[in-house]
Structure formats: structure tokens, C-alpha cells
Amino acid sequence: MFTTLVAVLVALALGHVVPAFASRLRRFEGFRHWLTWLGAHAGPAWPGPAGVALAVVPPVLLLALLAWWLHDRLYGLPALLLGIAVLCWCWGPRDLDRDVETIIDADEAAVRHAALQNLQSAGGSLRDDVPSLVDATVYNALRRWFAVLFWFLLLGPAGALGYRLLALMAISPMRARVPPDTLDVAQRVLGWLEWPVAQVMSLSMALVGNFDTAWTAWRQAHGERWRRDVGFLGAVARASVSAELREEAHDYTDMGLLPVWQRLPELRDAMSLVWRMLLLWLAVLALLVIAGWIT
Template sequence: MTLITLLLALVLERFLGYMSDFRNPRRLDAYVGRFGALLDRIGLTHPGFRLLVLALPPVLVVGWLGGWLSAVLLGLPGIIFGVAILLYCLGPEDLEEEINNYIEAVAVGDEARQRRVAARLLGDVPPDDAGVRARRVALAGFAESNDRLFTVIFWFALMGPAAAVLYRLVHSIARAHDAVPPADEAEVGEDAESGEVNEGLARVAAGLAGLMEWAPARLAALGYAITGSFDHALVGLREHFWSSEDGLRRGSRLLLSESGAGAVRLDDLLDDEADAATLSAVFATVTNHIQRNLIVWMAALALLTLGGWAT
């Protein structure tokens, strides 16, 4: 049932496209904001307890509904429910669509659009140099594939829809980890206290997200090695497999970036003077390699299902 649900969701995603309205991350942000305000009123400020209380309602509801629906009508409602949950949790932005947007911006010479798309993928201010920016976007494609695809698939296959929802919620809160500035020392009162609470919550969420991303990132990096230049990808795997000097999340992203770049031999494909046609071919190679890795994952899950190790 898990394999069927995943395959249906992935096929539907290809046909349905971007689904920006359905996957709007502002819904999760609104939920966290409103529930957080309620926790403020009752005086619950400990970041760990706040995250637990925030996560429990959606996880319990989704888990209960998934179990109940899977037990009726031969499990068909459970499959439909699981597909809907997956379609919501994958993303929230479509990775291939964003990379294609960057390619189009390069093709028409739209510098402002390039910078907007690059900023979304990098989660940071993009470099001014076009060649450096293109390389960082390509690396971000491999790193973002774990956040947007592989971690969701991993936890859905392992523990069902509730785990996928938990990761998407935690990831949504963790995105604010670098965005929430510490409260200014001159601030006093409720605003300063709220900023400190939000920062603490984001840090705890980032830590949990890092733990949930650790195993999928290693499996995804191994998949990139299998589907590309194994020797070159193995360099990144060896150097960064246990890397956590900058935190679990950054270590996983670095592992995926380096192993993915090695697998497609990015440095051989991309140079500082690459034109629009060359960049288009490079980014097509990146997206195709991510898709091949996804096929490897589905094939592995199919073998586990046939062998009786997965349902």
C-alpha cells in the first residue's frame, strides 16, 4: 500500500505541476502563529514543550485518520488520503519548476529574476557573479532535493502520513532558524520575550529537522553515486558522511551538494564563461539526476515490498 501511494503521488505531482496554492506554506505559518499565541497566553515558553504541543494535534489527527481510513473499503480511502498528504508535504515549492525558472531567467537575461529564484533556492543573498551564482544554484538543487523529496518519502515509507506531516511542520518552523534575529538588548517587554521564544522554538525545530534529515540525506547521496560517477561522488561521501561541524542540517546539505556535484561532474560541465545554452544543459543534467535517484528509491522500495520487508 505504501509503494502504491507513493507512486500515485509522484505521478500526480508530475501532471498537476506547481500546486503553489495547495501547498502554500503560509497555512502552516498561520497555524504555528495562532497556536503559539495561545501558548503565550497560558505561559508555556519552553521551546521543546512548545514544539511538542504544536506538533501533536496535526500528527495525531493525521495518524488516526490514516489508520481508520486504511481499515475500510479495502484500504482505498487510506490510499487516497495518503496521496493527498504526500502531495501537500512534498515541496512546498516544486524544485524542478524553480530550476526551470532560473534557466528561463538566464536565457532572457533577466538578472532580477535570476536573483529572486536563486535567493529562494539558496535561502540567502545570491552572489553577484553569474558563474558563481549558477554553480551555487546547481549545488542547492541537490541539497534541496532532500528537504523537498527524499526526507518526506523516507518518513512516509517508514512511519506513514503522520511522520510526513511532522517533518513538514518541523521543517516549516526550522526555516525561521536563520531568519529570526535575536532580540535586541535594548528591547524590553512582551516583544523582546516573544522574539526570544520564537528563536528558541526555531532552533529546537531545526535540530529535530536535522535529525530527521540525516539518514535520508545519506541514502540520497548514495543514490547520486550509484546513478552517476561513483568515484567522484564517493569523494564527497567520504569527506562529509559524518560531517556535523556546522550542525546536522548544514552537514547533510554539504554532503548532498558535494556528492551530487561529483556524480554529474559539475566542475567539468560548468565554467565561469558558460552561456545560456550551456547552463540550460547543466541544470537539465542536475534535474535529470535527481529524477534518476528518485527512480532508484522507488525501485528499492519495490524490492523491499516484494521481499515482505515493507507493506
């Protein structure tokens, strides 16, 4: 748990202080070459489920063996550094709040278009209307931050790397190097890996925002169903943002003030919601660390 707290703080700092270096670090060129090699040499095993296993299992297994070998060596310091390095590597690849701020502050059409492409790269609608941008923000939060963190907590560095490699196969430009049958399997597996993360994120949004609104949106979007669809996450986010903006406008009215004008307040509020969810997760982790130290 302590490793996770330190690693998340380092990953966030890396994206803010040296964003260009962080982006270059997280390109996964080695995995791109590995997919190319498999396409040329794996033969009939490459299409289908076996192709996904061939692409993801070897690097994840090597990392798991390394983590096992480093466990308890030198008082756990090498394992701690490995966990920090892997989480920082799998985080992102871009800094989410920087991408959101770029969209909000963009005055030129070309800058705004590039920023929209960066924000929408992790999924969601490619439209630039407000609901689509809110969706893109939470889906990016899922795929850049929370899914990596969730599987790191459950399975350690190997879990974080496994999720990131599968996401690269399924939704990144690297999917062009993957046969259609293999891509379909990778996307289905990714959907099931993201489903529990989206559920915990929805609960987190309810806790840091308006619980009744989030709960109602979750039920209306059929979030209780066991299926690999995380569309309910966007519905909860849109409802939570709308409720918070209504409450903010009501507070201004009660005080006899006019709401402060700002660009894309829904997008700002969506990013604020994401930050509060991350802080909630880190607070829970900190409490678990403290409890572990006490016992």
C-alpha cells in the first residue's frame, strides 16, 4: 500500500513537471516491436485468444518473476523501486488534467482540435459537444489512472503492466498491428477488466458528489447488470456534473450573486470530480497503510 501511494505521487509529479519526458517514456516501443514480430512469426497461433496470450503473458510473467525474486531483498527496497517504476511507466501515457486545460484554454481551432484528439484517444464519442467531452474525461481517467491503479493494488506490478499492454492492443493505434480475431478477444477481455473499475469509480463519484443523483443515473444506465459495458460510467459522470452545476448556480442565487462566467464549466467540473475520486482512493489507501503500521 505504501508503495502504491508513493508511486501514484511520483507518476502525477512526472506528468506535471516533465510531461514531454513522461510521454516519451510511455510509448511502449518494445511492445510495438513485439506485436510486429508476432505478426510475422506466430503463424496460425496469432489470430484469436492464443494471440492475446502470446502478446501479453510473456512480458507480464517476466515482470512477475522479477518482482518475486526481488521480494524481501535488501529490506524490500528493490521491490519498492520496481513497483514505483512500473506504475509510473503504465500511468498515462499523457497527463489528463493538462489535456483538459488545453481544451478549455484553446483559442485557435488547430490547438483545440489536437487537444480534443488527445482527450478522446481513450474512447467515448468523437464529437466535441459537452456531454461527449465529459464522457471522454471519465473514460480517460478510467484508462489512464484508475484501471492501472486498481490492478496494481490487486496483482502488483504485473497487474498494472498486464492491463496496460491489453489496453494498448485493444484501443491504441497499436491495434492496427493485431488481426481482427485477436483484436476482438483483446477488447472483450479489456471490457471485463474495466467493468469492476468502472463500478468502483461510480461509487466514488457518488461519495464525492451527489449520491442520489449518481445512484439514479447508475440504475437508469443498467450499471447493475453483469456485462462488459462501462457506458454507465459516462451516464453517472454526466448526471453528477449537471447536479453540481445546478447546486452551484443555486448557491450563487441564494447569495444574490451572478455565477462567474467560465469556459466549459462542465469540463472543469468533470476534471474536478476525477481529482476528488483520486483523492478518495488515496485517502483510503493511506488509512490502510496507517492501519497496517498500527497492527
